[in-house]
Amino acid sequence: MKISEYQNRSVQRICQHPAYNKKEFLTISIKKLFFSMALFVFVYFFSLGTVSAQKAEVSEKEFGKMPDGTIVKEYTLKNKNGMVMKCINYGTIVTVLEVPDKQGKLTDVVLGFDSLAGYLGSHPYFGATAGRVANRIANGKYTLDGKEYTLPTNDGKNTLHGGKKGFDKVFWEGTLDKLEADSSPGITFTYTSKDGEEGHPGEVKANVHYALTNSNGLQIIFTATTNHATPINLAHHGYFNLAGHNAGDILGHEVVINADEYTPTDSQFIPTGKIAPVKGTPFDFTLPKMIGKDIAKLPGDGKGNPGGYDLNYVLRKSREKLRLAAVVTEPKSGRELSIFTNQVGLQFYTGNFLDGSNKGKGGAVYKKNGGFCMETQVFPDSVNHPNFPSSILKPGETYRHIVIYEFSTKK
Numbered sequence: 507m508k509i510s511e512y513q514n515r516s517v518q519r520i521c522q523h524p525a526y527n528k529k530e531f532l533t534i535s536i537k538k539l540f541f542s543m544a545l546f547v548f549v550y551f552f553s554l555g556t557v558s559a560q561k562a563e564v565s566e567k568e569f570g571k572m573p574d575g576t577i578v579k580e581y582t583l584k585n586k587n588g589m590v591m592k593c594i595n596y597g598t599i600v601t602v603l604e605v606p607d608k609q610g611k612l613t614d615v616v617l618g619f620d621s622l623a624g625y626l627g628s629h630p631y632f633g634a635t636a637g638r639v640a641n642r643i644a645n646g647k648y649t650l651d652g653k654e655y656t657l658p659t660n661d662g663k664n665t666l667h668g669g670k671k672g673f674d675k676v677f678w679e680g681t682l683d684k685l686e687a688d689s690s691p692g693i694t695f696t697y698t699s700k701d702g703e704e705g706h707p708g709e710v711k712a713n714v715h716y717a718l719t720n721s722n723g724l725q726i727i728f729t730a731t732t733n734h735a736t737p738i739n740l741a742h743h744g745y746f747n748l749a750g751h752n753a754g755d756i757l758g759h760e761v762v763i764n765a766d767e768y769t770p771t772d773s774q775f776i777p778t779g780k781i782a783p784v785k786g787t788p789f790d791f792t793l794p795k796m797i798g799k800d801i802a803k804l805p806g807d808g809k810g811n812p813g814g815y816d817l818n819y820v821l822r823k824s825r826e827k828l829r830l831a832a833v834v835t836e837p838k839s840g841r842e843l844s845i846f847t848n849q850v851g852l853q854f855y856t857g858n859f860l861d862g863s864n865k866g867k868g869g870a871v872y873k874k875n876g877g878f879c880m881e882t883q884v885f886p887d888s889v890n891h892p893n894f895p896s897s898i899l900k901p902g903e904t905y906r907h908i909v910i911y912e913f914s915t916k917k
């Protein structure tokens with residue numbers, strides 16, 4: 507299927523989503539609206555006859571204790587189709603995501619740990635929110651309004667995913683949404699990042715809202731405000747394996763990405779500042795392609811880079827505020843993941859640094875390419891590239907990042 511066909515599908519499917527706010531919704535034409543309503547009514551009545559509707563549920567329990575005794579809770583959201591998501595108020599980590607396959611069998615499709623100890627140890631951001639600034643900042647430095655800021659570095663000489671103690675390693679306040687009839691179960695996490703935290707200016711108030719939609723989407727809305735201009739780039743860092751979190755590598759997954767261009771980097775994954783076409787490179791996913799097809803053409807350098815996909819795509823512009831960024835299909839289970847977002851960039855990462863050292867859920871060993879990430883965001887190191895879309899949030903503005911990981915099945 508061509509990406510343009512996905513685009514049409516994206517418009518139809520977005521119309522069924524409660525994800526967007528009213529203003530965004532109005533950008534969709536009346537004709538499409540009527541079409542989608544008709545489709546929705548059809549799907550609704552069809553599903554009445556075929557799916558044994560369950561009741562949405564939410565619950566919470568203790569997941570573990572921080573070294574200082576703070577209780578970390580695990581929240582469970584279940585939608586009316588039986589899809590389950592669990593998350594904790596440490597790093598807003600999504601610990602479990604149970605999604606049906608083409609036979610309706612639920613399997614956990616995200617990598618992670620059974621206990622808090624795993625998440626408190628060293629791990630590659632499994633399921634977490636990366637921030638304040640996800641992805642890399644070159645040399646841990648930037649200049650904003652004439653002032654130079656120096657950040658702690660944690661990735662060679664660069665700063666990655668918020669630095670030494672990013673948003674993935676802090677405690678968030680969690681509040682379950684009131685569950686109303688037929689609503690999507692949801693939870694809001696809040697965190698106040700102090701002025702100067704990890705070297706950045708301004709106090710930032712951040713929110714992460716998770717909801718499980720009736721159309722089997724994990725919908726994430728990140729919002730943030732500040733009292734001083736500061737870079738903000740929050741990203742969901744879930745590792746997916748659509749065959750199951752412990753099902754081996756993801757090389758047989760088929761991917762299509764809604765992008766003709768990417769941001770080339772140096773050997774440290776720092777953008778050169780250029781925007782280059784994917785055409786003629788192994789990075790071209792404009793038509794569906796197995797992840798494994800061209801991955802051997804990205805062998806790594808024997809130094810820091812283990813090879814594989816780890817790059818930022820420049821998503822095609824879209825009239826709709828929520829665009830379809832990518833679709834990933836796993837042929838055996840039939841699970842298909844569609845990613846919708848209002849962000850300009852998508853970091854596609856094929857778990858190249860996974861090396862089996864993390865003991866995962868149920869004793870799973872996550873080896874190289876054992877999961878993939880689709881991180882919607884602004885471009886890496888944008889704060890140092892005036893030609894990239896800006897990541898600066900100013901006082902009085904609200905950062906609002908929407909991403910929906912929507913699951914369906916294909917025969």
Ligand code: BGC
Nearest residue numbers: 630631775816853855859881
């Ligand atoms: C980055 C990788 C990095 C990984 C850490 C990804 O978002 O693109 O380069 O190694 O996060 O887990």
